Amino acid sequence: MTELATQATGLARPDQTRQHSPLYFAWRRFADNKAALGAGVVLVVLILMAIFAPLITGTGGNEQAFLTQSLAFPSGEHWFGVDDLGRDFFARIVYGARVSLGIGLSAALFSLVIGLPVGALAGYLGGRFDWVTMRVIELFSVVPPLLAALLLASVTRGGLWAIVLIAALFGWVNVCLLVRAQVKSFREKEFIMAAQALGASPWHVIWRHLIPNSVSPIIVGFVLAIPLAMMLEASLSFLGIGVQPPTPSWGQMINIGMNFIFFYWHMAVFPTLALALTILSASLLGDGLRDAFDPTLKGR
Amino acid sequence: MRLVEIEDLHVSFSQHDGLVQAVRGVSFGLDSGESLGIVGESGSGKSVTCAALLRLLREPPAKITAKTLSLSGHSVLGISNRAISTLRGRVAAMVFQDPMTSLDPVFTIGHQIAETILAHRKVTKREALAQAVELLRRVEIKNPGAVTNYYPHQLSGGMLQRAMIAMALSCEPDVLIADEPTTALDVTIQAQILQLIKDIQAETGMGLIMITHDLGVIAETVDRVVVMYGGKVMETGPVEAIFSAPLHPYTRALLNSVPGQTAGKQRLVEIAGSSPNPSHPPAGCPFHPRCPLAVAECRQTAPPLETKAAGRQAACIRVAAEMVAA
Numbered sequence: 351m352t353e354l355a356t357q358a359t360g361l362a363r364p365d366q367t368r369q370h371s372p373l374y375f376a377w378r379r380f381a382d383n384k385a386a387l388g389a390g391v392v393l394v395v396l397i398l399m400a401i402f403a404p405l406i407t408g409t410g411g412n413e414q415a416f417l418t419q420s421l422a423f424p425s426g427e428h429w430f431g432v433d434d435l436g437r438d439f440f441a442r443i444v445y446g447a448r449v450s451l452g453i454g455l456s457a458a459l460f461s462l463v464i465g466l467p468v469g470a471l472a473g474y475l476g477g478r479f480d481w482v483t484m485r486v487i488e489l490f491s492v493v494p495p496l497l498a499a500l501l502l503a504s505v506t507r508g509g510l511w512a513i514v515l516i517a518a519l520f521g522w523v524n525v526c527l528l529v530r531a532q533v534k535s536f537r538e539k540e541f542i543m544a545a546q547a548l549g550a551s552p553w554h555v556i557w558r559h560l561i562p563n564s565v566s567p568i569i570v571g572f573v574l575a576i577p578l579a580m581m582l583e584a585s586l587s588f589l590g591i592g593v594q595p596p597t598p599s600w601g602q603m604i605n606i607g608m609n610f611i612f613f614y615w616h617m618a619v620f621p622t623l624a625l626a627l628t629i630l631s632a633s634l635l636g637d638g639l640r641d642a643f644d645p646t647l648k649g650r
Numbered sequence: 651m652r653l654v655e656i657e658d659l660h661v662s663f664s665q666h667d668g669l670v671q672a673v674r675g676v677s678f679g680l681d682s683g684e685s686l687g688i689v690g691e692s693g694s695g696k697s698v699t700c701a702a703l704l705r706l707l708r709e710p711p712a713k714i715t716a717k718t719l720s721l722s723g724h725s726v727l728g729i730s731n732r733a734i735s736t737l738r739g740r741v742a743a744m745v746f747q748d749p750m751t752s753l754d755p756v757f758t759i760g761h762q763i764a765e766t767i768l769a770h771r772k773v774t775k776r777e778a779l780a781q782a783v784e785l786l787r788r789v790e791i792k793n794p795g796a797v798t799n800y801y802p803h804q805l806s807g808g809m810l811q812r813a814m815i816a817m818a819l820s821c822e823p824d825v826l827i828a829d830e831p832t833t834a835l836d837v838t839i840q841a842q843i844l845q846l847i848k849d850i851q852a853e854t855g856m857g858l859i860m861i862t863h864d865l866g867v868i869a870e871t872v873d874r875v876v877v878m879y880g881g882k883v884m885e886t887g888p889v890e891a892i893f894s895a896p897l898h899p900y901t902r903a904l905l906n907s908v909p910g911q912t913a914g915k916q917r918l919v920e921i922a923g924s925s926p927n928p929s930h931p932p933a934g935c936p937f938h939p940r941c942p943l944a945v946a947e948c949r950q951t952a953p954p955l956e957t958k959a960a961g962r963q964a965a966c967i968r969v970a971a972e973m974v975a976a
Contacts, residue, residue, distance in 0.1 A: 540751040544814070547704055547746070548766050548821060549739025552731060558765060562756050 376566070379642040386638020389631035396628055400447040409438050411445030411598045421614050431616040434606070439616065443624050446598040450580050450628060453514055453593075457579030458572050460518030465525030466561070466568060472526070473533030474556050483530075487523050495520045499582055503591040513592055517579035524578075525571035532564040566643030573636035577629040584625055600625045653825050653857045654680035654703065654742070657718035661695070661702050663711045670929045672698040674881040677955070680825060685851060685858035687868040687889070689904075690878035693925055696861045699878075700827050704742060705734045722824055740770055743818035747830040749810035753802040759786075759813050760798025767820045785816040789846060808839035812846065819850065825857035826850075832867060844871050865908055869893060877901050880926045880936030883955055887962035897964040900937045935966070943968045 381387055399406060409415045416428070417436035424431045430439035472483040499516050506512040536542065537560060545555055561568075586592030587601030595602060600621040607618030661673040673695040680686050688696040701707050702714050705726050719727050721741045726734055738744075746752040754762060763782035767773065773781070779798065786794035789812040802810060811831060818826055828847060832840035848871055851858045860872055868875055868889065875892045877885040877900065885898040896902045903921045923940040926932055932939055938948040947967060955965040 540746055540748060541754045543706055544744070544746050544752040545754070546735070547706055547738055547744035547827075548817060549735050549737075549743075549769055550766075551735045551769075554769060559754050563754070565756075 376642045380638055383638045383641060385634050386641075389634035389638065392627065392631040393635055396447055396631070397451060399444055400451050403441075403444045403448060407438065407441035407444050409441050411437070411442045412596045413437060413441075421610070421617075423614070424616055430620045431614070433603075433617060434610065434614075439620060442598040442603065443600070443620055446600045446603060446621065446624065447628070449510070449593055449597060449599045450583065450625070453510065453517065453583045454576040454580040454632070457514045457517035457521055457582075458575035460514060461521030461525050461575045461579075462568065462572050464518065465522035465571065466529055468522070469526035469529030470533050470556055470561060470564070473530040474537055474552070474560060476534075480530075483526070487526065490520065490523045495582065496585055499586060500589065500591065503586050507591075510593060510597075513583050513586060514579075516586075517582045520582070521575040521578055525568070525575060528567035528571045529564050532567045533560045536560055536563050566639075570636060570640040570643065573632065573639055577632040577636070580625070580629055580632070651723045652679040653682045653684075653722050654678075654859070655718050655720045656699070656703065657716060659699060659702060659714070659716040659719060661698050661707070662713050664713065665711070665929070668929055671931060672881055672928055673702065674931070676878070676881070676883050678876050678883065678886060680857045680859060682824060682857050683855045684874065685860065685872040687860045687862065687872035687875045688878060689862060689865060689868050689875060691863055691904075691925055693928060694878040695881040695928075696878050697829055700744070700829060700859060700861055704738055704744060704827070706744075739766065739818075739821035739823065741823060742825045742827055743821050743823035744827045744829060745811070745814050745818050745831045748834045749807055749814050750802070750834065752814055753810060755802055757801075758798060759800050759802065759805070763798070763813070763817050763820055766817050770821050781820065782816070785820055786813065788819070788850075789813070789816045790842075791816075806839075807835050808843065811835060811839075811843055815843075815846065815850070819854075822854075823856060825859065827859045827861070829861045830863070831860075832864070833862070840867075847871065865893075865905065877904070880931055881928060882936055882952070883963075883965060884937065885962075885964040885966075886955070887959075887964075891959075891962055897958055897962060897969045898937075898966050899941050899943050899968065901964075903940075903942075 404410070414436040416422070416432045416438060419428070419432045420436045421434055422428060422432040428438050428440065430443055433439050433442065468483060472480040499520065502516050502519075503512060506516075533556075537555075542555060542559060545559055550558075583592055583599065584601030584604070587599040588605045590602075590605065592601060593599035603621035604618055604625070607621060610617045656679065657677045659673055659676045660671070663670040663672060676695065676699055678686070688699065690696045698707070702712075703719065703721065703726065705714070707714065714727065716727060719725065721737050724737055724741070726737065753759070757765075760779055760782045763785060764775065764778035767778040767781055768775070782798055783794045786797055791797050791809060791812050797805070797809070797813070805813065815831075826847070831847065832843050835843060844867060847858065847860075850856075858872070860867065862868060872889055875885075875887060875889050876883055877892070877898065879900050884900045885892065885896070887897070892901060893905065896905055907919045907921060909918050921940055926936050926939070932949075934947075934949045934952055935941070935944075936952070938944040941948065945968070953965045953967045955963050958964050958969055
């Protein structure tokens, strides 16, 4: 900071020079991280595939159009083969991406909706509200998420929205902690006091100063919540209490594929690969964003 | 009705090992159009006094009590956060010591000034931005239109302090409180900023409270001075009188220790000892352990602030006797 400031002594530079926002510099750092950039591209492709699924696949995810060719191996006609019920497996994988990514994104969104205000208030108000929030978070961190999710999923009998809410219930904790830490450190900064001295209300300080200064942890928390939610969905579906058939879900497909793995390997391998690829790219993207937004984190 | 009225202000901070008494019974006032300097060394309670006036201290740990603590007739004690934030900025605006950290790093200068305007007045965003450009021009920033698009890290300290002043002015305050506005700046910029503050004060007729530890700053900018030490007011009076004939032994010691009063190389004059520990202030007059004139009585009772000459007050029992002798 001081270094930059001393460099900028004298008068302002002429109008012609382009002004770069902090976001621009974050983008430059992100673009230098090839793994994260690649992961981002893969994720975008996956999302586009999920959105335009009907245009990519010949048949719907649940259409038993190839009953005579059940359990056929991958071929030019059926890229990922055909499953035990005569459905094109590629179509099921692509439609499965809708479920997986849809749950991942909406669970991350819900995590943000809960975690952001709670974290910002806990960090700003401190005191009793902060204490209670932290005890609640500790409660969440001592309960194994999968066990609790199992219990909740069996009570609610699964279903898409139940899983989204369960994933958000465990995902908001991370977002909340990230936002709280950032708000807590920034509310002692001088510019917050300066804003208050010029008549800014607490609401204004939180909304216009503390949250914009927390954008980077918010984005990172959001992106990192996506793979967590997708893993949870896959685990629950694998155990048979998540997304119910016939809706295609990768976890559920892995579970079915396991029964065939010695004879028809494609039934287990393709959904596993799809899940691994998606979660890996979401995690790499999240890590890349975190590094890009935190230039002080040099040792990587 | 005075613009600022402080009577018997006490501010303490509770800590693990007891109470830190930062301000112990400070009283002074400010009329509109008047400029007042508060001078004192680190820990004398000058910044805390002004932060208490705007209720900027976090309570708890801070505890503020006073007989009167008011901004243009509105008491600031025991009122809601919402009520105080309408007084802040409009009645009294503050400029801080370090301009580098006093602006939000993620927004442009123009955005921040416009935000302040929007918070206080009913104007459109476009009008607020136009006013921001006008304010930047007024604080003598060249090409203000371009500067509105700069982020704080792209400007120098002097420019940022000008922007801070513009931001404070945007609310058209009745009184501007400047908390060591030039401490973080280099000397040539200091002079420019002080001149700017003086000019703006003359132009708008607002009240000015200048907090500083630099006697040179005080001499250049204000009409009246409050000298603080150990959380108490030691002496108040017109600036010329204080500089030419200081009453209180502390003021004299302070003026003596300003370097460069005579030509040639010599040892710097200092005040022996160190300033009192605010968690265990000495009994009696806070200055007595370092005072060359201290007598037994100084150790027991704290002298009240008394009028010693026309418009001049000092808190010292030895002053009257001294004056007569001199």
